[in-house]
Every structure is written in C-alpha cells, then in structure tokens.
Amino acid sequence: MSTPADQMANEPLNYITARRGLMSWLVTMDHKRIAILYLIATTVFLFAGGLFAMLVRTELIAPGKTIMGKDTYNEVFTLHGVIMIFLFIIPVIPSVIGNFVLPIMIGAKDLAFPRINLFSFYLYAVGAAFFLATIALGGVDTGWTLYTPYSTETNRFVLPATIGIFVLGFSSVFTD
Amino acid sequence: MLNMLTGALNNAPSPAAPFHTFWMPQQASSFATQVDWIFYFIFYIALFFFLLIVALAFYMVLRFRRRPGVKPQDSPNHNTALEITWSVIPIIIVILIFLAGFRGFVDMSFVPSGAYQIGVEAQKWNWNFSYPNGFVDTELHVPVNQPVTLTMKSLDVVHSFFVPQFRIKRDVVPGRYNKTWFEATKTGTYDLFCAEYCGTGHSDMHTIVVVEEPGAFQEYLNKASKYLDTLPPEQAGEQLYKKRGCSQCHSIDGKPGTGPSLLGIWGHEQLLTGGGKAVVDENYVRESILAPSSKIVAGFDNVMPTFQGRLKEKEIDYLIAFIKSLEKK
Numbered sequence: 382m383s384t385p386a387d388q389m390a391n392e393p394l395n396y397i398t399a400r401r402g403l404m405s406w407l408v409t410m411d412h413k414r415i416a417i418l419y420l421i422a423t424t425v426f427l428f429a430g431g432l433f434a435m436l437v438r439t440e441l442i443a444p445g446k447t448i449m450g451k452d453t454y455n456e457v458f459t460l461h462g463v464i465m466i467f468l469f470i471i472p473v474i475p476s477v478i479g480n481f482v483l484p485i486m487i488g489a490k491d492l493a494f495p496r497i498n499l500f501s502f503y504l505y506a507v508g509a510a511f512f513l514a515t516i517a518l519g520g521v522d523t524g525w526t527l528y529t530p531y532s533t534e535t536n537r538f539v540l541p542a543t544i545g546i547f548v549l550g551f552s553s554v555f556t557d
Numbered sequence: 558m559l560n561m562l563t564g565a566l567n568n569a570p571s572p573a574a575p576f577h578t579f580w581m582p583q584q585a586s587s588f589a590t591q592v593d594w595i596f597y598f599i600f601y602i603a604l605f606f607f608l609l610i611v612a613l614a615f616y617m618v619l620r621f622r623r624r625p626g627v628k629p630q631d632s633p634n635h636n637t638a639l640e641i642t643w644s645v646i647p648i649i650i651v652i653l654i655f656l657a658g659f660r661g662f663v664d665m666s667f668v669p670s671g672a673y674q675i676g677v678e679a680q681k682w683n684w685n686f687s688y689p690n691g692f693v694d695t696e697l698h699v700p701v702n703q704p705v706t707l708t709m710k711s712l713d714v715v716h717s718f719f720v721p722q723f724r725i726k727r728d729v730v731p732g733r734y735n736k737t738w739f740e741a742t743k744t745g746t747y748d749l750f751c752a753e754y755c756g757t758g759h760s761d762m763h764t765i766v767v768v769e770e771p772g773a774f775q776e777y778l779n780k781a782s783k784y785l786d787t788l789p790p791e792q793a794g795e796q797l798y799k800k801r802g803c804s805q806c807h808s809i810d811g812k813p814g815t816g817p818s819l820l821g822i823w824g825h826e827q828l829l830t831g832g833g834k835a836v837v838d839e840n841y842v843r844e845s846i847l848a849p850s851s852k853i854v855a856g857f858d859n860v861m862p863t864f865q866g867r868l869k870e871k872e873i874d875y876l877i878a879f880i881k882s883l884e885k886k
Contacts, residue, residue, distance in 0.1 A: 451757050524754045530731060531714040531756060 410495035416480035418502055423477060426468035426509070433461035455522040456537075460512075462525030463542065467549050468509055476505075480556075492556055501555035504548055511545030585747060585768070586723035587740040588665060593724070595657045602650060665725070668738045672704035679709065679716035679729040680802065682758030684749065691869070692782040695800055697749060697766045699741055700774040706738045712862070717753035720766055726752050741768040785875065794879025797872055806861070809883055816861060817854045823881050828855040842877050 396413040436457045440447050492498045521542045523532040532539050577583045581593050676687040687693045699705045711731040719726040727737040751762035785793040806815035822837045830853040849861035
C-alpha cells in the first residue's frame with residue numbers, strides 16, 4: 382500500500398512538487414504557478430459576483446421591496462457587474478488558461494517576462510483591493526458601464542472604483 | 558384530404574386582437590409586425606442550426622466512438638465543396654438578416670411628414686409630454702392610426718423612452734434632441750418605461766400611453782388643457798407643483814430638500830447667501846422661478862434651473878397662490 386504522498390515522492394518533480402511553502406507560491410515566476418494563483422483569485426470573485434447575482438434575483442422575487450431598498454439594490458447589481466466583468470470575465474481566460482497552456486503550446490520555457498507576469502498578478506490584487514475599498518466606503522451605484530453623466534453626478538464612490546478598473550487595465554496590459 | 562386541412566385552417570378561430578405571445582407583448586403599433594417578424598426570423602434560423610449542430614455532434618460522437626478492434630481512419634484534411642458550402646450559406650443568411658434589420662431601421666428613422674408633434678422631456682424621475690397647444694402632462698395621450706413624432710430631450714442624465722407594445726426604444730440624452738416616431742394601431746392603455754438606468758428612482762420612472770380615437774383625443778386635450786383654469790388658483794398651483802418638477806426639491810412639510818421647503822415662507826424674511834434678506838412676496842417668488850440664481854437662500858446651493866419659457870404667466874400666478882396658501886399650522 383502506498384499513500385498518495387509516496388506516489389508523489391516517486392514521481393519526477395513537477396511544478397507543484399518542485400518547491401514547497403507559501404512563499405514559494407507568492408514569489409513564484411513559474412507561469413503554471415501564476416496561472417494557479419489567478420485561478421484561485423478569479424474563482425473567489427466568480428463566487429462573490431454570483432453571490433451578488435443571487436441577492437439581485439432574491440430582491441426581484443416579488444414586486445416592491447423584498448429584502449433591500451432601491452439604493453442598496455442599485456449598488457448590488459453594480460457590484461455584481463463590476464466584479465464579474467473586471468475581476469472575472471476579462472482576466473480569467475488569458476491569465477489562467479493562457480498562462481498555463483500557451484507557453485507549452487508554442488514550445489516556450491515560460492513567458493518572455495516572468496517577473497512582469499508575477500507583477501501583473503499583484504496589480505490584479507491591488508485593483509481588487511480598490512473595489513473592496515469602494516464597498517467599504519459605501520458602494521457605487523452606476524452600473525458596471527459607469528455611464529456619464531450619471532456617474533459624474535452621483536454622490537457615491539465612483540473614483541475608487543474607476544481607479545480599480547484603471548489598475549486592472551494595467552494588469553491586463555502587462556501579461557495577464 | 559387537402560381540402561379538409563385547409564378547411565380546418567379557415568375555420569380556426571382567428572384571434573380578434575393578437576394579444577401577447579410567449580416571446581413578445583401585444584402588438585399595438587405599425588412597427589410591431591415588422592420587429593416581431595425579424596425576431597422570429599432570427600430565432601428560428603438559430604433554433605434550426607442549434608438543433609442540427611447538436612444532433613450531428615451527438616451522432617458523430619456515437620457513430621465514430623473508439624471501439625476495440627476498429628482502427629481510426631485517416632481524416633480528410635481538405636474538402637473544397639464542403640468549405641464553400643459552409644461559408645456561402647451563412648453569408649447569405651447574414652446578408653438576409655442585415656437587409657431585414659436595415660429596412661426596419663430605415664422605416665423607424667424617417668419620420669413621415671404631417672405627423673403629430675409631441676415634445677418629450679425626461680428628468681430624474683418623471684416624464685413630461687408637451688402638446689402643440691402648449692399643454693404639458695405626465696401621461697402621454699395620442700390619437701390612434703396617426704403617426705406621432707416625439708422630439709425628446711433630457712434635463713439631467715441619459716434616459717430611454719420605451720413602450721414594449723409599440724416596439725420602440727430610444728435613448729433620451731441631455732444636450733441634444735433625439736427623435737423617434739410611431740403609429741399606434743390599437744386604442745388602449747400601455748406602459749411606458751425608462752429603459753436606461755438613471756439612479757435611485759429609475760424603477761419608478763414609468764407612466765402610461767393612452768391611445769384614443771382621434772375625436773376622443775381632441776376632446777381630452779381640450780379638456781385637460783383648460784383643466785387648471787377650472788380650479789381655484791391655489792389648487793391649480795398645487796397641480797403644477799406636483800407635475801412640473803417643483804416637488805422634487807421643495808417640500809411642503811417644512812423639511813429642507815435640495816431646495817428650501819415652501820411651508821410657511823410666505824410673507825417671512827429669508828436669509829440669503831452672501832448676506833442680505835428678502836421678504837417672500839409675489840415678486841420674490843416670480844424672480845425665484847424665472848431667475849433662480851439671483852437670490853439664493855442661505856444654506857442651499859445654486860442648482861435650480863430657470864423656468865423661463867417653461868411656465869406660462871398664468872401658471873406662475875397659480876404657483877404664487879399655492880405658496881401663499883401654505884401656512885404653518
């Protein structure tokens with residue numbers, strides 16, 4: 382009888398077993414490991430966005446107020462859109478699948494700039510932090526499109542959200 | 558046999574008024590059949606190819622699955638006839654869809670001459686419709702079987718004029734006029750929604766369209782236009798206060814909103830921004846309506862738009878009478 386750990390020990394080293402410990406993941410420059418970091422982060426936000434979607438549908442179960450008022454509802458559908466678009470749909474395909482399989486498909490050892498690849502992940506985290514700050518400050522109620530002139534007139538926290546989108550844009554440009 | 562079939566079809570009860578279907582609301586304008594036709598055209602093309610592709614995929618997976626003792630055949634790597642077929646047929650379908658859509662777009666874009674003109678003013682969060690005789694109301698009344706042109710503007714953010722039964726939706730934007738037109742084909746009352754998210758009250762920004770026979774429409778318009786003159790001045794002023802946007806910012810219960818409350822201000826002194834005082838009398842109210850920025854009550858911002866040209870002389874008199882009647886109890 383061999384335990385899974387034994388089996389792993391007998392196998393040749395791979396990107397999971399080559400190094401151990403939290404730090405080996407946080408400062409990794411391996412494209413496969415960065416893809417896994419992105420996979421975890423985007424999955425977390427997929428469920429966060431899904432949670433807001435459930436709140437929207439719950440509110441709409443019956444006409445009139447069901448569980449939240451108008452302004453809260455507007456914030457909730459905005460957060461659902463912003464999280465799903467900027468923290469899930471845009472990054473998930475290129476940064477998870479692209480990072481993992483594209484270098485293998487074209488026969489490259491890694492991305493051209495592994496450090497920038499890691500940096501783009503942390504930029505993603507900074508962009509996400511701006512969204513969390515937006516929620517903590519009291520939310521934004523413009524819808525994910527942030528149409529002017531409404532977004533310039535509303536008294537909500539549009540600026541932290543747009544800074545977050547701006548930072549996420551750089552995360553996308555850098556490799557993602 | 559064929560006779561029996563066609564006979565059965567002819568005897569089938571024809572619906573007097575085509576009410577809403579599973580996909581679409583009732584058809585009540587001249588655009589409705591065309592819009593629905595394109596919708597179903599695209600829908601059934603998509604449905605046909607969806608079923609075809611899914612069925613073929615399942616068939617291939619079963620028919621050509623890996624089985625013991627069966628060697629995989631070499632796949633053909635090129636087939637000109639097949640490639641031309643699956644390129645040309647979709648191109649033809651896409652061109653047909655484009656032509657159908659473009660025809661509808663052109664029909665909706667060109668307003669027929671001699672249409673009945675109605676002005677639309679959208680603001681957070683209500684609609685104002687102004688008729689050729691100067692009458693302004695929050696509900697839209699139109700004659701049946703006559704083209705109606707809407708010249709629309711927004712006073713603040715982007716709104717969108719949407720009547721599902723008419724199949725028209727058109728953005729109403731600040732700083733320019735957007736035009737749309739329709740010809741209602743059935744009398745009745747229909748919903749009118751704002752279809753562009755515009756803030757807290759967006760979901761409440763709905764009203765009704767009433768489609769009437771031309772005679773009944775004229776009668777309504779004449780009556781409604783003179784309605785205010787039949788009321789005592791302060792009640793007429795109250796109607797204007799509710800309908801023309803005053804109530805959005807000025808309460809009548811003493812609570813300050815975006816602007817000061819109107820309760821009990823008549824005849825009293827107001828402290829003004831930048832020092833000075835003013836007594837609320839006829840001239841003060843008139844100036845505050847027509848040139849709101851000339852005197853600002855202390856503690857409030859200079860945000861009120863002028864109502865110059867938007868209220869008639871008589872209407873200002875009614876509003877003055879209404880404010881006069883608001884005594885503190």
